[in-house]
Amino acid sequence: MKTAYLSKAELMNSAQTDMSNIIEDINLTERQKLALTCRILFDKGHDSGLAGQITSRSAKPNTFLTQRFGLGFDEITADGLMEVDHDLKPLDGKGMANPANRFHTWIYKEHPEVNCIVHTHPTYIAALAMLKVPLIISQMDTCGLYNDCSFIADWPGVPVGNEEGILISKALGKNRAVFLAHHGQLVTGKTIEEACNLAILIERAAKLQILAMSAGKIKPLPDKLAQEAHDWVSTDKRNKVNFAYYARQALKTHTDCI
Numbered sequence: 001m002k003t004a005y006l007s008k009a010e011l012m013n014s015a016q017t018d019m020s021n022i023i024e025d026i027n028l029t030e031r032q033k034l035a036l037t038c039r040i041l042f043d044k045g046h047d048s049g050l051a052g053q054i055t056s057r058s059a060k061p062n063t064f065l066t067q068r069f070g071l072g073f074d075e076i077t078a079d080g081l082m083e084v085d086h087d088l089k090p091l092d093g094k095g096m097a098n099p100a101n102r103f104h105t106w107i108y109k110e111h112p113e114v115n116c117i118v119h120t121h122p123t124y125i126a127a128l129a130m131l132k133v134p135l136i137i138s139q140m141d142t143c144g145l146y147n148d149c150s151f152i153a154d155w156p157g158v159p160v161g162n163e164e165g166i167l168i169s170k171a172l173g174k175n176r177a178v179f180l181a182h183h184g185q186l187v188t189g190k191t192i193e194e195a196c197n198l199a200i201l202i203e204r205a206a207k208l209q210i211l212a213m214s215a216g217k218i219k220p221l222p223d224k225l226a227q228e229a230h231d232w233v234s235t236d237k238r239n240k241v242n243f244a245y246y247a248r249q250a251l252k253t254h255t256d257c258i
Contacts, residue, residue: 012232020237026244030056031078032258033192033243034065037118037199038076039254040246044200045122047073052120052184053097055104056192062086064108068095078258099160106165107188111172114188116195121184124207132181135205138218142205143229144198146221150175155182177202191236193243200246 003011028036034056046052052073055066065081067073083091086105090096104117128135134151137143150171156164168186172178177187177198185202189195212218232238250257 016235016237019241023237023241025240026247028247028258029078030058030192031065031081033196033247034081034116035076035078035257036247036250036254037116037192037196038067038073039250039257040196041118041120041122041199042073043250043253045124045203046120046199048121048126050098052118053101053104054116054118054120054195055101056116056195057108058083060091062108063091064104066097066101066104069098070095074254077256102162103159103165103168106162106169107172110169111188113190116189116192117186118188118195118199119184119186120199122203122206124210125179125185125203126183128206128210129179129181129183135177135179135202136209136218137205137226138212138221139205139208140229142201142208143221143226144201144233145177145205146226146230148175148230149177149179149202152178152180152183155180159183189239191239193239194234194236196246197239197242 034054038054041054050070050072053066055064057064063083063085065083067076068080068082071080082095082097084097084101085091086109088097088099088101107114107117132153135145135149137146150173152167152171156167168178172188176189177185179185185199187195187198187202189198209218
């Protein structure tokens with residue numbers, strides 16, 4: 001057996017190389033990916049009526065794609081997404097964006113590496129937010145958020161002013177996620193695939209935390225190993241492979257999406 005005496009680092013590198021060389025990416029437009037993200041997250045419990053926004057930068061400077069206000073995540077289609085400027089004005093003059101998209105504009109302005117933002121109020125995140133405690137990452141599957149989630153303890157109220165945009169953008173820092181007490185979650189990604197995966201992950205982390213807290217005291221992960229796991233699951237290719245699986249799931253029932 002040729003691999004029996006290889007180091008862990010060598011095996012990890014080999015697996016990453018195989019993943020890149022063997023598994024093909026799915027051929028979808030950015031609009032299709034964003035619409036699929038809406039449907040995927042609806043199925044994963046991120047539905048809370050019309051609350052929440054999912055956006056991604058579009059090709060024109062200082063513009064982004066988002067859902068039309070009045071539509072639920074389960075109603076979004078690629079063709080139905082709207083393109084707005086940073087004043088939330090639709091480029092085609094039709095419809096309106098969720099006014100809470102305003103804080104997205106601040107994140108895009110202050111974080112040029114961010115190309116997609118998902119803000120939602122899923123059940124377990126919302127329940128944990130009521131306790132006003134930070135998100136705790138203490139299980140292997142959720143290590144993608146290890147040392148990668150900021151915490152905002154003070155709720156600023158209705159999120160339609162610039163104040164929340166400034167607050168969240170600053171709190172995000174170099175992390176990819178923010179947990180907002182009394183509110184919900186926000187994740188960012190360099191790609192739509194990355195943001196979608198993190199949104200699924202943060203709700204699972206909150207669910208596990210609530211279950212663990214009901215049974216006892218949560219024990220911390222070894223820092224070095226947790227960081228290793230974070231980096232292992234946070235590659236661009238891993239995000240694309242995960243997203244492709246979730247997309248296949250969604251397209252079984254949401255055939256009108258793309």
